[in-house]
Structures are given as structure tokens and as C-alpha cells.
Amino acid sequence: MKDTGLKSECGFRLALPGQLETHMILDQSRIQRETELGIWPNRVLTDYLMEYIAENPDRPALISHRADSGQITTVSYGEINERAERVGGNLMSLGIRPGDVVSFQLPNWWEFVAIHLACLKIGAISNPVMPIFRARELEYMIGFAESRVFIVPQTFQNFDYEGLGEQLLERIPSLQHLIVVGGKGKNAFETLLLKEPEKRPSSQSPHSPNDVVELLYTSGTTGKPKGVMHTSNTLLSSASQVTQRLALGSNDIGFMPAPFAHQIGFCFGMMTPIKLGIPLVIMDVWNPAIAVDLIEKYRVTYTCASTPFLVDLSEVPEVENRDLSCFRMFMTAGAPILEPMVNKVLKKIPVNLVPGWGMTEVIQVTATEPFTSLAGPLNDGAALPGNEVRVVDDKGKVLPAGKTGFLQCRGSTLFVGYCKKPDLYSVDSEGWFDTGDLAWMDENGNIRIAGRDKDIIIRGGExxxxxxxxxxxxxxxxxxxxxxxxxxxxxxxxxxxxxxxxxxxxxxxxxxxxxxxxxxxxxxxxxxxxxxxxxxxxxxxxxxxxxxxxxxxxxxxxxxxxxxxxxxxxxxxxxx
The missing domain is CATH 3.30.300.30 (ANL, C-terminal domain)
Known part of the structure; x- marks a missing residue:
């Protein structure tokens, strides 16, 4: 890893002419604190990848189920690295430089992983966007990020993404290249990005561990999305925390039904298995019955996904009679899980549940210890190592146990700002971030989310x-x-x-x-x-x-x- 580009007084890369000025917020005191505590790994994901393929290039990296054909394909670690190098080299030939934003709207396909690894290899910023978004959302997101490249499938679930991309190419001034996975013309991904490039990327990423590597828009429970920026250090520290909580190791096999373009899928689906060098089973369209088949067939040991995925699995007919003895960990995130739901699920699937809380800006901050039955009131766990949480009133005073207030957090996984909107970075001088969630904390430091600040219902003052x-x-x-x-x-x-x-x-x-x-x-x-x-x-x-x-x-x-x-x-x- 070498650190290239100019540096500001705050310790982050300044944009070169024509590149995105992100207004990243990361001062030297935070860098020093997290480094001295040993929480930040000070590495880039491709560092782990290169070490692993030197020892075991033939191990499966991705086992991918495609809904359109029903086919399952396997890509090894050596193959995904080869493809990432080709994609990276060809992106450089298109003029993509360190600090440029590459946007891609893809389902859970190997191409998604190869593109992100390619961005790391050439110093670009990955901007994945959800397949559900259409022209209105995308024109804002891609235009605001000043993306130079947009990569889409030709079609997915009977929607014409290539046609959508062509519209955006005309509307967004910064956008120079539309590349189509499965396309037929000159801009086909397979022709343009998978050919042998004129020059391959260096084996060492241009990215510093404190450079922005991910630009991910908030999912929008309250309105217009904001571009959340994360570095290798913030992302990999969260991956390490979850690895420790789930007791993951080299013999595990992951499963990711959640979209890679969401933080759960990006950090815990794509990054964590690569960091560990283990296989990941993926599906591009959610189907609970097929998910059970995949878990059983490939002896999946863990997943991280939002609560609806868990509920859907438990409602698959005869799921209690399937051999899911391998399936030992399910970390729930995204949506709160309710006690009646837990009891219903555990009657059907004997998995260790690990409820937790997180958000795009802070990834995964809290988690419970794994459990197979409720021993007390359900909560969303205590802060994972490297993070802190507290509950305060509207004046910022810390509330006693059991009192509902505003949830704040700080620590190693905290993002480094909203793209081009530093004024929205609601972090105080001590590093506490206002999450916008309401919560209460018990005497053991476990929190329970009570809803969003804007979700409060006040009936006649009550x-x-x-x-x-x-x-x-x-x-x-x-x-x-x-x-x-x-x-x-x-x-x-x-x-x-x-x-x-x-x-x-x-x-x-x-x-x-x-x-x-x-x-x-x-x-x-x-x-x-x-x-x-x-x-x-x-x-x-x-x-x-x-x-x-x-x-x-x-x-x-x-x-x-x-x-x-x-x-x-x-x-x-x-x-x-």
C-alpha cells in the first residue's frame, strides 16, 4: 500500500483537477487513537486477497445461484483476482484515475466483486447502487458522485438496465462510459473490461487505508439519500468485529442473500469472506425455498442479513425437517427483531441468533452473544469491541438505565463524512455521532432500539x-x-x-x-x-x-x- 496524491491538514487525500472533492472528515487524532488501540488494521482488502491466492488460489471464492437460469457457478480466488486485474487495467485505459468514482448497479454476481476489487487495485472509489433504483434516484446519486463510469446488467428481472443507462449517459455531465454486463455492443463488459489490458494494475493498491474506498447512499427511511463515505480501516474493523462475535474461521462457509449494494452485503457478504479466505454462497434473487436448498447442499455455516430474510426462511414448508445442522450463526441487522418472531423462528430452525444494531454510517455497532433460546428480555446487544454507545436526552445528558432517549455512538467503524456535505456530519468534539434512533440501555450496557426519532407518536402529549x-x-x-x-x-x-x-x-x-x-x-x-x-x-x-x-x-x-x-x-x- 502506498499513499499517493496530495494531503490536506486533516490527513486525507485532496482531489486532483477533475476528480471528486469528497470533503472527507478524518483528523490525525482519530487516526492516531484507532491505530494505537490496534483497532484499525491499516490494510486494504486486496492485501488479504493477494496473500491468500499465493497460498490457495484454487479455493472457491463465490458459489453463485442465478435465478434466470437456475444455474450455479463457482469462481475461485485465483479467478476472481485475475478478472479484477483485467477489469482494473481496462478501467485505467478508459481514463479512470485514483480518486475517480465508479458506479455500478448489479445484483449479487461475481462481476460486482471483481469491479470492487478492481477499484481497490487502481485507487478508484466504489459506488454500488441498488438494482431497485430507477432514473429519478440514479440521476441524483450518480450525478452527485460525479461518476465517470456506470456498469449495469443488460437486463435483470425483466428490466432493461441498458436502456436506463443510456438515458443517464445523456443526462449526467460527468458520466463518460456506460458498460453493460451481458451486452452485445462495443460497450459490453465482457469485451471492454475482461480482455487482456494494455497495462495491469500494480500488485500494491494506490489506496491508503484511510482513503475513501466506498461511497454508499443511505437507504432513505426519511427522504433524500446522503452519500456515506467509508475507508478500508472503517470497513475492515467492522468485518473483524463481526468475525470475532460469530467465531468465524477458515473452515466456515458464508451465505449472502442481502444485496451486495447494501452495507450488510458489502461488508459482511463480500468483504468478510475475502478477508478470511473462505467460500461465499450468493443468490441474485431472494427465494427462501432455494436458500434452504443452498444452505443444506453447500453446508453453509453463517449469514448476516436483515430480519425479513430470517422470517422467510422459517416459513419454508417442512424446513424443520431439513438437515441444517451446519447452519450455526445468523446475525440479524437492518430491521429490529421482535420477541414473538424469535420464538417462532427458533422452533423451526435451530440456529444461533445474534441480533444487533447498525446503520450505513457506522456499519455494525452492537450485537448480542449468540443464543438459541431467549433467557431474558430481547435486546440489540452491547457495543462491539472498538465501539461505544450511549443514550442521551435532548440536551445531550446521559440517561440512566431503562430511560428512552437518543442513541449516540462512536468508534472504529464510524464513517468519515457525507460526500460533499460536511455540514451534515453530526459528530461532536468528542466523536459522538447522533444516529437519529431512539433507544434505551439496560444496566449491562445492552441497548434496545425503540424506533427512529421521527417515528415518535405523540397523542395528546402522551x-x-x-x-x-x-x-x-x-x-x-x-x-x-x-x-x-x-x-x-x-x-x-x-x-x-x-x-x-x-x-x-x-x-x-x-x-x-x-x-x-x-x-x-x-x-x-x-x-x-x-x-x-x-x-x-x-x-x-x-x-x-x-x-x-x-x-x-x-x-x-x-x-x-x-x-x-x-x-x-x-x-x-x-x-x-
Missing amino acids: NIPVLEVESLISELPQVHDVALVGMPDERLGERGCVFVTLLPDTKLSFAEMVEYLKSQELAKQYFPERMEIIKEMPRTPSGKIQKFVLRDRAAKLVESETSYTKKPNLKLPDDL
């Missing part, structure tokens, strides 16, 4: 305990998923509206829900006053429910009625 109400409703046997949001009310400000998805061939009435909440002795003021049955929850790519979408929907329902009291599900006393 805060409704959203997570508690959701957890109770999820205990109903008909319920698959639940989300409680506020809907506007002229007198009380807000009332609760619950959105519910049901299991197949089941029904649930509002009266049934109310009777159950009464039986659980929940305060009547906390009862949802409207219930809407929907087919599926709107979610971010990480599995988090987009409550702002549901709030908008609830507000429109109220607005469309003559008055709220015309068609209430439930009439509660207003004199609170």
Missing part, C-alpha cells in the same frame, strides 16, 4: 411506546409483519394507525386486535385507532420498513374522509 405496541400485535398468530405510525388529528395532534401484513389464508379484524390488546392489559390510550391490512410493507433495501411512506398513506386516508370521527375504528377518550 408518547406512545411504538415498539411495545408493535411487539404485542405481532404475537397474534395471523400477523406476518406490523408497523405503527402516527396519523394527523386536529385536536390530539396524532393518533395511532397500524399497518399489518397477514400470513397466507388468514384474516384479522380490528375488533380481534383490540380484544387481544385488552387481554394484555395495554393502556387504552396506546391502542391503535385504525388498522389497515396491506399486502406488503414498503421497505428499504436493508429491510427496514419505510414508515414515512406509511405515514403519508395514513395522512391521505384521513384527508380523504370528511372528518376523522366519521369512520373511526376505535373511539378513545380525548381528555388525556
Whole structure:
């Protein structure tokens, strides 16, 4: 690893003319602190790759299931490195220089991994974007990142990505090259990037461990995305923490159903196995029945994914009769997991669960110890080594155990700023980052997420305990998923509206829900006053429910009625 390029007083690379000025925030005091503590590895992912292929180039790196053909292909570590070198060399021939941004919108294919490794080899910044995004989102994201290259599949799940890319090529001034995986023309990935390049990248990455290597947009539970910047040190320290918590080693086999273009898939799906030199089983389209087949066939030992993936696996018919004895660890992240859900899952799949909390900006910050049964109240774990968490009030005062407040964190996995938006970097002088989440902490340092700051429902001055109400409703046997949001009310400000998805061939009435909440002795003021049955929850790519979408929907329902009291599900006393 050599450090090239100019340096600012804060210790980060300055952009050369024509390159992205990221406004990265990383001072020497943080670098010194993390280095002295031994938390940052001060390496780049390709360092681990090159060491590993020198010893075992033929070991499988990726075992890939393609939904369109049903075929499974295997790529070895030596092969993925060879392809990455070719891609990197050919990107250099296209004029890509250290510090340039390369955007790619690909599913979980080997090409995704090769492109990121290629970016590391030539000093470029990887900007993966989710396959679900379309022209509106992409024009903003790619344009804001000033990407020079955009790589897409020709088609995926019956969508014309090449056509979309051609539109963006005309609209985005910085974008110079559209490259198409599976394409037929001159811009085909296979023709343009997999040929023998004029010059291969150096075996040593131009990236310093403290250079930005990943630009990942937030998944947007609250609106416009922000470009989160991470370095090799912040990413690899999180990979190391999770490796330690899950007790992963050279004999493990990973499984990644979550998209590589999300932080869970990027850090724990792509990076962690390469760091360990172990195989990873991937699928490009989520199908729980096929996932069970893959886990059983390839003797998968662990995965990290959001809660909906876990629930879906447990609902595969006869899953309890499959040989999943190999499958020992499932770290849940992204969306909170509820106690009734845990109990349902563990009856079907005897896996060690490891709930935790994280976000794009800080990756994985907390995690529980692995468990196969609940020994007490469910929580989201304590801070992993190298990180700290605390809960504060609106004035920044640390709250005692059991009190709900604003969650803050600091440590080795903290990002180094929002691209070109340093003013949004909400980190104080002591390094504490305001996460925007609400939480409480127990006497042992374990946190429990209580929702987002903007998810609070205040009914007539009374805060409704959203997570508690959701957890109770999820205990109903008909319920698959639940989300409680506020809907506007002229007198009380807000009332609760619950959105519910049901299991197949089941029904649930509002009266049934109310009777159950009464039986659980929940305060009547906390009862949802409207219930809407929907087919599926709107979610971010990480599995988090987009409550702002549901709030908008609830507000429109109220607005469309003559008055709220015309068609209430439930009439509660207003004199609170």
C-alpha cells in the first residue's frame, strides 16, 4: 500500500483537477487513537486477497445461484483476482484515475466483486447502487458522485438496465462510459473490461487505508439519500468485529442473500469472506425455498442479513425437517427483531441468533452473544469491541438505565463524512455521532432500539411506546409483519394507525386486535385507532420498513374522509 496524491491538514487525500472533492472528515487524532488501540488494521482488502491466492488460489471464492437460469457457478480466488486485474487495467485505459468514482448497479454476481476489487487495485472509489433504483434516484446519486463510469446488467428481472443507462449517459455531465454486463455492443463488459489490458494494475493498491474506498447512499427511511463515505480501516474493523462475535474461521462457509449494494452485503457478504479466505454462497434473487436448498447442499455455516430474510426462511414448508445442522450463526441487522418472531423462528430452525444494531454510517455497532433460546428480555446487544454507545436526552445528558432517549455512538467503524456535505456530519468534539434512533440501555450496557426519532407518536402529549405496541400485535398468530405510525388529528395532534401484513389464508379484524390488546392489559390510550391490512410493507433495501411512506398513506386516508370521527375504528377518550 502506498499513499499517493496530495494531503490536506486533516490527513486525507485532496482531489486532483477533475476528480471528486469528497470533503472527507478524518483528523490525525482519530487516526492516531484507532491505530494505537490496534483497532484499525491499516490494510486494504486486496492485501488479504493477494496473500491468500499465493497460498490457495484454487479455493472457491463465490458459489453463485442465478435465478434466470437456475444455474450455479463457482469462481475461485485465483479467478476472481485475475478478472479484477483485467477489469482494473481496462478501467485505467478508459481514463479512470485514483480518486475517480465508479458506479455500478448489479445484483449479487461475481462481476460486482471483481469491479470492487478492481477499484481497490487502481485507487478508484466504489459506488454500488441498488438494482431497485430507477432514473429519478440514479440521476441524483450518480450525478452527485460525479461518476465517470456506470456498469449495469443488460437486463435483470425483466428490466432493461441498458436502456436506463443510456438515458443517464445523456443526462449526467460527468458520466463518460456506460458498460453493460451481458451486452452485445462495443460497450459490453465482457469485451471492454475482461480482455487482456494494455497495462495491469500494480500488485500494491494506490489506496491508503484511510482513503475513501466506498461511497454508499443511505437507504432513505426519511427522504433524500446522503452519500456515506467509508475507508478500508472503517470497513475492515467492522468485518473483524463481526468475525470475532460469530467465531468465524477458515473452515466456515458464508451465505449472502442481502444485496451486495447494501452495507450488510458489502461488508459482511463480500468483504468478510475475502478477508478470511473462505467460500461465499450468493443468490441474485431472494427465494427462501432455494436458500434452504443452498444452505443444506453447500453446508453453509453463517449469514448476516436483515430480519425479513430470517422470517422467510422459517416459513419454508417442512424446513424443520431439513438437515441444517451446519447452519450455526445468523446475525440479524437492518430491521429490529421482535420477541414473538424469535420464538417462532427458533422452533423451526435451530440456529444461533445474534441480533444487533447498525446503520450505513457506522456499519455494525452492537450485537448480542449468540443464543438459541431467549433467557431474558430481547435486546440489540452491547457495543462491539472498538465501539461505544450511549443514550442521551435532548440536551445531550446521559440517561440512566431503562430511560428512552437518543442513541449516540462512536468508534472504529464510524464513517468519515457525507460526500460533499460536511455540514451534515453530526459528530461532536468528542466523536459522538447522533444516529437519529431512539433507544434505551439496560444496566449491562445492552441497548434496545425503540424506533427512529421521527417515528415518535405523540397523542395528546402522551408518547406512545411504538415498539411495545408493535411487539404485542405481532404475537397474534395471523400477523406476518406490523408497523405503527402516527396519523394527523386536529385536536390530539396524532393518533395511532397500524399497518399489518397477514400470513397466507388468514384474516384479522380490528375488533380481534383490540380484544387481544385488552387481554394484555395495554393502556387504552396506546391502542391503535385504525388498522389497515396491506399486502406488503414498503421497505428499504436493508429491510427496514419505510414508515414515512406509511405515514403519508395514513395522512391521505384521513384527508380523504370528511372528518376523522366519521369512520373511526376505535373511539378513545380525548381528555388525556
